[in-house]
Amino acid sequence: MTAPLRVGVIGCANIAVRRMLPAFAASPDIEVVAVASRDPDKARRVADSFDCRAVHGYAELLARDDIHAVYVPLPAAVRPRWVEAALRTNKHVLAEKPISTEYACTRDLFELAASRGLVLMENVMFVHHRRHAAVRRLLADGALGELRSFYAAFTIPPLADSDIRYRPELGGGALMDVGIYPLRAALHLLGPELDIIGASLTQGTGRQVDTSGAALLCTPGGVTAQITFGMEHTYRSAYELRGSEGSLTVDRAFTPPAEDVPVISLHRGAKAEEIRLEPHDQVAATVAAFAAAARAGTPPDTSDTLRQSELLSRMIQIAARSEHTAWGIAQDLKTSA
Incomplete structure (x- = not known):
C-alpha cells in the first residue's frame, strides 16, 4: 500500500x-x-x-x-x-x-x-468536477451543432468591510477573487487560443480595489466568450453555451456542494432536456489529483493555468488603458502581448 x-x-x-x-x-x-x-x-x-x-x-x-x-x-x-x-x-x-x-x-x-x-x-477545483467533462463530451458530439458563443458569470454578495479582498496591498479585488472562475471556464471549454477583445474593471464607491468587471474574448474560429464577475452583487454562478442547433446551461457551476445533483440543461429547438448526473465532490477530486501527481512526480498539465495568468494580466492592462470606458481596445494591447 x-x-x-x-x-x-x-x-x-x-x-x-x-x-x-x-x-x-x-x-x-x-x-x-x-x-x-x-x-x-x-x-x-x-x-x-x-x-x-x-x-x-x-x-x-x-x-x-x-x-x-x-x-x-x-x-x-x-x-x-x-x-x-x-x-x-x-x-x-x-x-x-x-x-x-x-x-x-x-x-x-x-x-x-x-x-x-x-x-x-x-x-482551481471546479475543473475537476465531472459535470464539465460531460459538457465537453456534449460539445464534441455535436449536441449544439457549431458552437457560436459562451457566457459565464460569477458574482457574490458584498463582503465585510474588513475582508482582505478589499485590501489592494494583499492583492484583493474582484478579478483575482471571482473573475478567475468564468475566465478559466472559458479556457476549459473553448481552448487556449482564446484571446481578449476588450475588458473593463470597475471600482466600487469607497473601495480601493476593483469590485466588478467584464471581458469579451474570441477564439480564432469566431466563437465569442463574454464573462462577468463581481463581489458586491446578488449571487450568480453559471455558464451558457450556444450553438447553431441548440444551447446548454450549467447553474451552480463553480462551487457546488458535494451532495448537489449536477444538472445540465440542454435545449434543441422546441425540446428541453435536463441531464442529471451523480453527485461529485470537486474538493475531494482536487485533493486526489494533487496527491496522485505529487506521489508520481508527474505535474498536471499547466497550459491552462499559464494562459489564464497571461489573460488576467492582459485584462488589467486593457482596463487601465481604456480609462474605465465600457471596453478596452485589444488592438491597443498587441504590442505588449
Whole structure:
C-alpha cells in the first residue's frame, strides 16, 4: 500500500479551515502533519481540530523534513513568496488561485518547479468536477451543432468591510477573487487560443480595489466568450453555451456542494432536456489529483493555468488603458502581448 502524502498547511485562511483541511483529513491519500500561522494560538486551535502539529511561522514549517508537500492559501500578494520558498525546500505545492497576480511570476514559479521535478498545482477545483467533462463530451458530439458563443458569470454578495479582498496591498479585488472562475471556464471549454477583445474593471464607491468587471474574448474560429464577475452583487454562478442547433446551461457551476445533483440543461429547438448526473465532490477530486501527481512526480498539465495568468494580466492592462470606458481596445494591447 502506498504511503499517504505528508502535507503541511501554510496559513489558517478561511478556505483552508472550512474546505481544504476537512478534505485533506478525509482523504486516504493525505496525512496532515502540521499547520503554520504567524499567530501561535490560531495555529494551535486549528491544529487541535485536525489532530496535527501547530507550528509558529511559515519558515519553521518549511524547515521540517517530515513534510513532502504544502498547501498555500495565503493572500494573493504574498502567496508567490511562500510558493517559491516551498519549492526551494523541495516540497510539492498546492497553491490557492491565482498562484500569483503577474504572468511572469507565475511562469517563473512553474519553471522552478519543473527544474526541481516538483508538482506545482493551482487550486482551481471546479475543473475537476465531472459535470464539465460531460459538457465537453456534449460539445464534441455535436449536441449544439457549431458552437457560436459562451457566457459565464460569477458574482457574490458584498463582503465585510474588513475582508482582505478589499485590501489592494494583499492583492484583493474582484478579478483575482471571482473573475478567475468564468475566465478559466472559458479556457476549459473553448481552448487556449482564446484571446481578449476588450475588458473593463470597475471600482466600487469607497473601495480601493476593483469590485466588478467584464471581458469579451474570441477564439480564432469566431466563437465569442463574454464573462462577468463581481463581489458586491446578488449571487450568480453559471455558464451558457450556444450553438447553431441548440444551447446548454450549467447553474451552480463553480462551487457546488458535494451532495448537489449536477444538472445540465440542454435545449434543441422546441425540446428541453435536463441531464442529471451523480453527485461529485470537486474538493475531494482536487485533493486526489494533487496527491496522485505529487506521489508520481508527474505535474498536471499547466497550459491552462499559464494562459489564464497571461489573460488576467492582459485584462488589467486593457482596463487601465481604456480609462474605465465600457471596453478596452485589444488592438491597443498587441504590442505588449
